[in-house]
Amino acid sequence: MSLTAIDSQITAPLLTDPATAALFQDAAVIHSMLEVEGALALAEADCGLIPEEAGTAIWAASAKTTIEPAALAAGTTKDGVPVPALVAALRKAVGDPHGQFVHWGATSQDIADTGLVLRLRKALDLHEAGLRKLASSLAGLAEAHRQTPLAARTRMQQATPTSFGLKAAVWLCAVLRHLDRLPAIRERLLVLSFGGASGNLAALGGKAMDVEAALARRLKLASATAPWHTVRDSLIDYANWLALVTGTLGKIGTDIILLAQNEVAEVRPGSGGGSSTMPNKVNPVAAELLVALARQNATLISSMHQASLQDHERSGAAWTLEWLTLPQMVIGTGAALAHGAAMISELTVNADQMRANIDASNGLLLAEAASFALAEQMPRPEAQALVKEACKTAVSEKRHLFDVLSETTGTSVDWEALKDPARHMGASDAMIDRVLESYQHFKG
Template sequence: MSAAAIDHPFFTKLVGDEEAAALFSVEAEVDALLRFELALARAESRHGIIPAEAVPAIEAALNGFTPDVEAIATGLGNDGVVIPALLKQLRAKLSDDLRPHLHFGATSQDAIDTALALRLAKAIVLLDERLEQVINALDALEDRDGAVEVMGHTRMQAAIPVAARRKIRSWSDPLLRDRARLKAVGTDVEVLHLGGAAGTLEKFDGKGNLVAADMAAELKLRPVDQPRHTERDGIAAFASVLSLITGSLGKFGQDVALMAQNEVGEINLATGGGSSAMPHKKNPVPAEVLVTLARFNATLLSGMHHSVVHENERSGAAWTLEWMLLPQMVVATAAALRLASNLAQNISFNGVNRSV
């Protein structure tokens, strides 16, 4: 059982998303961390920073590695980061003379931030695909029902009749812009992090940028001139885009819920939630959840902006806050897109209710 509704066994079908949540599982995180360590060893070997014979041994230690999760959890509780306990298990698979060459010159944040970047790159692909699905579903809805006349409302009061396409485009056009924002922000998220203890690459014998470039090419990430241990604007910008996406979907959900009210009746729901007391009801559950997820992400976004304030060259407090918030925002966004796509395919416009 989880303390967070988004991955609670009951609530995950309502507000969670299994595919997105898998990107933040223990298995996904460890796999990404091992990819970092292997890419680091290979690049360092190519530039003479560690001996070439260390690489096959490191590859063998990493291949098929099964972590002792409980030991890593205990280590994280003591150290505040997962890397020391993970390295202890990995180095136990190496000979004494080769152990120092694993993770040489790197710091915990290099590995953790790069592992996050690898998983966020996958998250961006997932979210982009789902954005496309929602946009396509809304386009199909416009093609079918766009000419239907419905009542326009201003300040929650009936105004004048408008074509349904007027409402549909107010749902789809923001998503087109959100999709462009998501693509743009990817350049600041899919970044290789390599700086060493204080961001100076002091153990790389002047070859740190070469090592970073090689690692970035292998991991399909972007190298940057200066490590971003405390420069979190890119991560915060990504979180902002997530909140904008769910906000756009929340507007869609809010409109559908209002138009599906019995006394309005301008939208018909093909599916809906049941009631334990009133079996005649068809509750607009997906539309309501879109509003909830929009407000959820908007609330968490404030915390992500707080996490931009990293003190000096490294922060523990701000960094840990980021870990707690960002995965939930990604999962919430994926869930909202999944729900919105289904909702768009299961509504139809009935036309204006002249009694309104």
């Protein structure tokens, strides 16, 4: 029986990305903690704190020992953390006389937190690759459709013509900002957690800082300036980034859902999904998932901020809250990136329908352009008033706004030429150029 949708054999393929989800499976969690224990033994042997033979034996055992998750269950239930049971199992695997040196001077949180960081490093690599794949598809859309007129919508109503290429470029610009944030996220997140019982490595005596540096080198992590057992801002900063990424994907998904409605039909997001009873339905499943996963992360991020309220030098309650929250956020982000990249790469753009929807407004989308054209020959307030009255007439008589204005204003404006929506896309082209220039920086 599955307790959550991301664990279910039925829904997990829909709601997770296998590569990201694998990082939070029990086997991966255990492997990462054993990796830290093995590296710790070698670091302590490097510094002469434990015998060299002990370091080698512990490292070898940590690399080849398999600990079944069920073997840690009872200990985790008793201790509230799996590390004591894992240490006991590793000591048994190492045997005498070297087993006594396993976990020398460390505390459970050192092992669990550092193991988490090692797995999050892999998650960051996966998510960066997903963002880059998505960026490539969006850049292609922006370039291909820079001259494709589209009805912009503000407050769910048609506004003025814009370029579909610019819409894609706006999506791309947010994706590039997430990539731009990544180096700082990595710098703050990929940091060793190593403080011992109370954060001061007292058990390691005068060699504490040397061991810390050696362990950081072996794991290819930065050393922390000070222990972060109960100061979790870097982890929460990362979680915020996850919520930002899925928020952008949710925005894209929302736009695609609206553009794909039957009455709009300006895009088609891949093959879509079917209905159990209506053969005509093609549901935008991928786009809907992006919205759902964005909302999930927007909700879960509050739990991560709640987990920042930690007491003194160790907090079992806040730490446990992270376990309940962060994996879902990371896995959800992986799923959103996979679905988003696939959806955009398969997106069909119906430029003819975009133009038809603009034309169906009978020129109302061009009302702003009309008022500025008239403002060249009269005060703008007067021009706006004329256009507003003409809009009413165009709606009531079902005529094109510019035909009404041509009859009522008596000006020399070339209304026929102004009917082309491509003339009213403003600085879209230049804006697309700027975004694509930024993209080249990340592409290179």
